[in-house]
Amino acid sequence: MWLEHLLSVFTFPGFLFIILIAFLYEWIDRKLYATFQNRVGPWVTGPSGFLQPIADFIKLLTKEDITPEGADTLIFQCVPVFALAVAFTCSLFLPVSGHKGLVSFEGDLIIAITLMTLLSIMFFYAGLSSPSRFSIVGAERSMLQLLSYEIPLMLSIASVAVSTGSLSIVGVVEAQKAGWLIIGPNILSFIIFLSAAQAELERIPFDVPEAETEIVAGWLTEFSGRKLALLRLTKDVELFYLSSLAATLFLGGPLGPIIPGFEWLLHPVYFTIKSLVALFSLSLFRSVFARLRVDEVVNFLWKYIIPLSVLQFLFVRVVV
Amino acid sequence: MSVSSSYERFFDIPIGPQHPALKEPLFLKLIVEGEHVVAADVDVSYTHRGIERAMQERNYVQNIYLAERICGICNVAHTLCYCQNVEGLYDVEIPSRALYIRVLVEELARIHSHLLWLGVAAHEIGFDTLFMYVWRDREIVMDLIEEVTGNRVTSAINTIGGVRRDVKPETCDKCLKAMDYIEERTKYYKRVCKTDPTIAARCVGVGILKPDEAVRLCAVGPTLRASNVKYDVRADDPYAVHDEVPFNVIVYDTNDSFGRILVRIDEIFESINMVRYCIKHMPSGPVRARLRLNPPVGEHLSRVEAPRGELVHYVKSNGSEKPERYKVRTPTFENLSALCEMLTSKGNYVVNIADVPVVFASIDPCLSCTSRVAILDSERGKIWIGSLEELKRLKR
Numbered sequence: 060m061w062l063e064h065l066l067s068v069f070t071f072p073g074f075l076f077i078i079l080i081a082f083l084y085e086w087i088d089r090k091l092y093a094t095f096q097n098r099v100g101p102w103v104t105g106p107s108g109f110l111q112p113i114a115d116f117i118k119l120l121t122k123e124d125i126t127p128e129g130a131d132t133l134i135f136q137c138v139p140v141f142a143l144a145v146a147f148t149c150s151l152f153l154p155v156s157g158h159k160g161l162v163s164f165e166g167d168l169i170i171a172i173t174l175m176t177l178l179s180i181m182f183f184y185a186g187l188s189s190p191s192r193f194s195i196v197g198a199e200r201s202m203l204q205l206l207s208y209e210i211p212l213m214l215s216i217a218s219v220a221v222s223t224g225s226l227s228i229v230g231v232v233e234a235q236k237a238g239w240l241i242i243g244p245n246i247l248s249f250i251i252f253l254s255a256a257q258a259e260l261e262r263i264p265f266d267v268p269e270a271e272t273e274i275v276a277g278w279l280t281e282f283s284g285r286k287l288a289l290l291r292l293t294k295d296v297e298l299f300y301l302s303s304l305a306a307t308l309f310l311g312g313p314l315g316p317i318i319p320g321f322e323w324l325l326h327p328v329y330f331t332i333k334s335l336v337a338l339f340s341l342s343l344f345r346s347v348f349a350r351l352r353v354d355e356v357v358n359f360l361w362k363y364i365i366p367l368s369v370l371q372f373l374f375v376r377v378v379v
Numbered sequence: 380m381s382v383s384s385s386y387e388r389f390f391d392i393p394i395g396p397q398h399p400a401l402k403e404p405l406f407l408k409l410i411v412e413g414e415h416v417v418a419a420d421v422d423v424s425y426t427h428r429g430i431e432r433a434m435q436e437r438n439y440v441q442n443i444y445l446a447e448r449i450c451g452i453c454n455v456a457h458t459l460c461y462c463q464n465v466e467g468l469y470d471v472e473i474p475s476r477a478l479y480i481r482v483l484v485e486e487l488a489r490i491h492s493h494l495l496w497l498g499v500a501a502h503e504i505g506f507d508t509l510f511m512y513v514w515r516d517r518e519i520v521m522d523l524i525e526e527v528t529g530n531r532v533t534s535a536i537n538t539i540g541g542v543r544r545d546v547k548p549e550t551c552d553k554c555l556k557a558m559d560y561i562e563e564r565t566k567y568y569k570r571v572c573k574t575d576p577t578i579a580a581r582c583v584g585v586g587i588l589k590p591d592e593a594v595r596l597c598a599v600g601p602t603l604r605a606s607n608v609k610y611d612v613r614a615d616d617p618y619a620v621h622d623e624v625p626f627n628v629i630v631y632d633t634n635d636s637f638g639r640i641l642v643r644i645d646e647i648f649e650s651i652n653m654v655r656y657c658i659k660h661m662p663s664g665p666v667r668a669r670l671r672l673n674p675p676v677g678e679h680l681s682r683v684e685a686p687r688g689e690l691v692h693y694v695k696s697n698g699s700e701k702p703e704r705y706k707v708r709t710p711t712f713e714n715l716s717a718l719c720e721m722l723t724s725k726g727n728y729v730v731n732i733a734d735v736p737v738v739f740a741s742i743d744p745c746l747s748c749t750s751r752v753a754i755l756d757s758e759r760g761k762i763w764i765g766s767l768e769e770l771k772r773l774k775r
Contacts, residue, residue, distance in 0.1 A: 096507065096508045096511040096512070098511055192393075193392070196414075199414075263505055263507075264577055266505065267733070270505065270733065271399050272736040273732055273733050275399055346507075346508045347508065348506070348577045349504040349509075349581055350581070351580060351581070352581065352731055353414060353731075353733065354414070355580050
């Protein structure tokens with residue numbers, strides 16, 4: 060029993076699965092972004108460039124790993140490892156292969172979103188520990204952004220918890236057997252969740268912390284070699300995690316028409332398809348806007364999204 | 380400004396000479412306080428190529444090719460300016476068909492340059508989708524330039540006494556067809572730029588340059604015209620056949636980066652109409668007048684409206700096969716002092732770090748064309764052009 064459990068932690072739906080699907084999601088995201096832009100995207104490595112993210116990862120692992128002079132060495136070296144660990148831990152809560160995630164207990168929804176915040180704080184430390192000015196400006200911006208998108212993100216999840224009457228992911232999934240949450244009063248929460256997720260993932264139009272043309276790569280500037288590889292993997296896992304969380308909370312997660320005896324196959328398939336829908340909206344969102352300025356991001360989120368999410372929360376509270 | 384606490388309130392952010400935002404070697408030292416730029420300092424001349432000097436070492440025919448390589452994108456404007464200069468020394472009449480072809484290619488190059496710029500500006504504000512779309516359509520103009528001149532980028536069409544090759548009738552048809560397509564696409568981009576909220580958020584009210592400041596700082600080209608100053612060499616001092624080809628000088632009174640986008644987009648429409656006019660009204664006849672190798676003694680100054688603004692070339696001939704002195708003044712150089720003005724916060728006008736790339740891009744900089752050596756001695760208050768020996772001495 061414990062051996063089987065260990066095996067599932069390391070293979071499916073554990074770490075190996077998460078790493079591979081994170082790379083797959085990066086590839087899909089790049090392909091979609093390229094398609095929207097009239098390009099081909101990754102093309103050379105593997106069929107249709109399918110292996111490109113893995114090739115990038117391996118290449119970065121072999122590159123020289125520099126800790127710049129003047130960096131806070133301990134934090135600088137720990138951040139990539141911790142960030143990846145946090146991202147993996149988050150993903151273990153996802154109900155990929157059944158109604159339950161690998162780790163599941165009452166209140167795991169709260170833990171899952173807390174860890175997500177922790178990830179942003181990791182990125183802040185990554186920038187702060189680097190000696191580069193671009194990193195410091197990037198870290199500053201990432202913290203400012205965190206203060207604005209965190210509230211709508213939490214509130215949209217809170218309205219899910221209220222309408223399902225459960226604080227565990229299993230509870231949320233099982234409550235959706237009667238009907239997915241996106242159908243009903245929670246449709247606005249879904250949109251709010253996706254825009255906040257876009258900000259959390261630091262993608263256009265909210266990619267100010269790593270705005271390429273302004274501050275090089277923001278908090279990521281000084282990282283190279285293995286550390287950069289781990290941080291990029293972290294970003295990929297985060298992308299997988301947030302699109303999957305959107306699918307779990309609003310689109311019914313692994314639920315779908317089940318043929319008895321094939322649950323082991325159908326649950327993961329439904330889950331992946333649904334999270335790909337969320338990924339598609341995230342990619343579309345990314346390709347139709349210009350990058351906002353940091354003050355405009357804060358303005359937009361505080362002026363429109365936060366009041367909207369408060370109203371939405373109250374609305375759900377009254378309706379349910 | 381006083382520092383109120385023991386913390387460092389201001390710190391400087393170096394942008395360039397190598398930076399993802401700048402494809403060109405320029406050093407911008409920004410003194411920032413949080414996100415706000417308090418002051419900006421510009422340092423140029425990282426790529427001095429000694430072209431003026433090299434031109435004095437070569438004969439007039441070789442110099443056509445050297446002038447072409449001052450700038451890759453405005454190569455047509457540079458050769459046009461150079462050839463007009465040398466022709467000005469001879470006092471000859473250039474065949475009218477050649478002048479029409481010159482304007483045709485010049486305007487095609489302007490469309491290509493403005494589309495390229497629109498893509499770069501979109502990239503600077505993080506709108507990569509627009510960037511990719513615009514550059515895809517720019518390829519059509521590049522193909523046309525290749526069709527007309529035989530070369531995709533450095534077109535090598537202008538030569539002393541006319542143009543190097545004639546335009547075929549079927550090429551003209553192709554041109555007209557492509558112009559319809561480009562016009563339709565540019566209308567679409569104009570609509571995108573005018574309606575997209577994120578473009579407006581990033582460009583409106585950013586990089587303000589008031590009309591009086593623009594004139595005082597000698598801004599040129601679209602930068603000047605976006606500050607509501609109606610000045611265009613093609614209209615004010617017509618060269619080639621610009622006095623025959625009708626067009627409107629586009630001005631906007633927004634004084635900001637957004638106005639510069641709109642000026643350039645509208646200029647694409649004007650250029651499209653000029654290309655059409657040139658094709659329809661092109662007279663027949665020879666395309667080149669043969670001239671003696673050595674021009675007579677004299678000097679000449681010629682001005683051309685390059686895509687980036689007014690371009691000035693000056694030549695002095697002593698009757699030999701090489702120019703005695705050649706001087707180039709590129710539009711970017713004139714716009715740099717205006718750039719410093721745009722990047723300085725004062726009063727209610729605040730520049731953010733995020734605004735710097737788009738403000739910088741809004742002057743359509745081309746710095747490698749700009750580098751000239753002038754030695755400034757601040758103690759004696761003297762500026763002079765240094766000789767090679769002096770430079771070598773300074774370097775040590």
